[in-house]
Amino acid sequence: MPFATAxxxxxxxxWIGGLASGKPTLVFLHEGLGSIxxxxxxxxxxxxxxxxxxxxxxxxxxxxxxxxxxxxRDISFMHEEGLVSLPVLLTTLKVENPLLIGHSDGASIALxxxxxxxxxxxxxxxxxxxxxxxLCLSSIVTAAQQFETTDFAEKLGRYHRDAxxxxxxxADVWLDKDFKSWDIRDDYLPNxxxxxxxxxxxxxxxxxxxxxxELARRVKGPCELIKLKNCGHAPFRxxxxxxxxxxxxxxxxx
Numbered sequence: 001m002p003f004a005t006a007x008x009x010x011x012x013x014x015w016i017g018g019l020a021s022g023k024p025t026l027v028f029l030h031e032g033l034g035s036i037x038x039x040x041x042x043x044x045x046x047x048x049x050x051x052x053x054x055x056x057x058x059x060x061x062x063x064x065x066x067x068x069x070x071x072x073r074d075i076s077f078m079h080e081e082g083l084v085s086l087p088v089l090l091t092t093l094k095v096e097n098p099l100l101i102g103h104s105d106g107a108s109i110a111l112x113x114x115x116x117x118x119x120x121x122x123x124x125x126x127x128x129x130x131x132x133x134x135l136c137l138s139s140i141v142t143a144a145q146q147f148e149t150t151d152f153a154e155k156l157g158r159y160h161r162d163a164x165x166x167x168x169x170x171a172d173v174w175l176d177k178d179f180k181s182w183d184i185r186d187d188y189l190p191n192x193x194x195x196x197x198x199x200x201x202x203x204x205x206x207x208x209x210x211x212x213x214e215l216a217r218r219v220k221g222p223c224e225l226i227k228l229k230n231c232g233h234a235p236f237r238x239x240x241x242x243x244x245x246x247x248x249x250x251x252x253x254x
Contacts, residue, residue, distance in 0.1 A: 001036075001064060004057075007080070008088040012036065012064040013057035014192070017047040024099035024121040024122075025253065026054040026132050027090070029106030031127075031234070032170045033157040035063030042236045045244060046101070050251045054094060055087040058083065059106075061107055066167040067162045075179045078105055082112030097121055099254060101247065104129065104206065104233065105170075108184065111196075111215075116189030123253040124247055126235050130214050131183040139205040140174045189218035196223040199243060199248040201231025224250065 003010045014036055027045050030036070036056045047054040061068035074080070086109065090098060102110035107128035110145060114120040129136070146152045147167050150153045156163035164253040173179060196219055198212045209227060226246050228239045235243040 001243040003065075004089060004092050005013050006092065007023075007085040009060040009066045009085070009242075011060060011085075011089060013055060013089075016044050016054040016230055017052065017058065020051050023050070023052045024097045024251070025095045026052050026149045026251070027095065027100050028054060028056045028100045028203070029086075029100060029102035029109050030059065030062065031104035031106055032174075033062075033156060033167065034103065034106070034208070036158045037063065040237070042240070042244075043101075046247055046251070049244065052099070052251060055093065055098075055105060056184065057089065065247055072176075073173050075170055075173055075176055076220070077173060077180060078109050079112055082086070082109040083116055086113050087118060099251060100124070101126075102155070103127060103236065107198075111192060112184055112188050114194055115184065115191040117191060118147050118223045119192045122197070122251060123192065125198045126243070127207060127233050128198060128215060129207060130189060130218075131213055132180050132190055133207055133232065135208060136206045137175065137180070140171055144171050144175075178222045185214055185218055188247055189215060190220060192219040193221045195254055197226065197246060198223065199228065199246060200207055201233065201235055202234045203227045203230065203240060206233050226229050 001012050003012055008101040036057050043054045043056050055237045058065040068093050100110035101124040107125035110123045153163050198215050200212050212225050231239045
């Protein structure tokens with residue numbers, strides 16, 4: 001697996017498909033405990049269905065990228081990813097025409113990046129966070145209990161170089177008392193002028209449909225909402241056919 005340097009960190013990445021003239025490069029941004037491997041075959045299927053090249057990468061602290069060095073990340077870590085790390089990575093890998101496909105934290109990072117007036121063809125935001133809800137925080141408390149009492153840590157270890165640092169690098173920030181005020185609705189969403197597709201499951205334990213409704217209300221570009229029944233936090237795994245159909249149609253339209 002190749003590595004690139006972004007914001008001083010070694011980042012693992014993978015290309016899927018070849019260059020396609022006139023088409024955007026699909027850039028996949030994983031969730032808070034995700035990685036290249038945890039996307040499974042979703043990026044490859046989207047790339048094949050759209051004829052676009054795809055870039056998948058492990059953010060700093062995840063997968064095979066550099067292990068988290070800080071004892072605790074700052075509550076602005078998603079802003080740092082969207083405003084510093086992602087632009088450097090795209091420049092390094094010569095991606096000039098990105099269409100961002102993000103899940104959970106990755107969706108928030110994509111929206112921050114687009115809302116900072118970076119050149120973006122479109123954003124697919126699956127289960128995005130645009131403000132903090134009590135439901136999300138209580139679910140992270142439950143996840144921390146499961147990490148210590150079940151095989152959750154072992155499962156994460158299949159994908160991440162240091163599962164414990166990866167988990168608590170995520171959970172400790174979200175459970176920080178100052179993180180309750182984290183909010184991108186006013187500072188970033190009004191500057192998102194590219195087309196947006198937002199997808200969320202009705203059974204998502206990390207956010208309610210208020211996330212999608214707030215997103216649609218505030219972005220300036222065209223915004224399509226897909227609200228899936230019998231679906232939790234990961235639409236691309238739990239409702240793959242409906243998610244694939246929506247994403248491929250969106251990419252074709254863009």
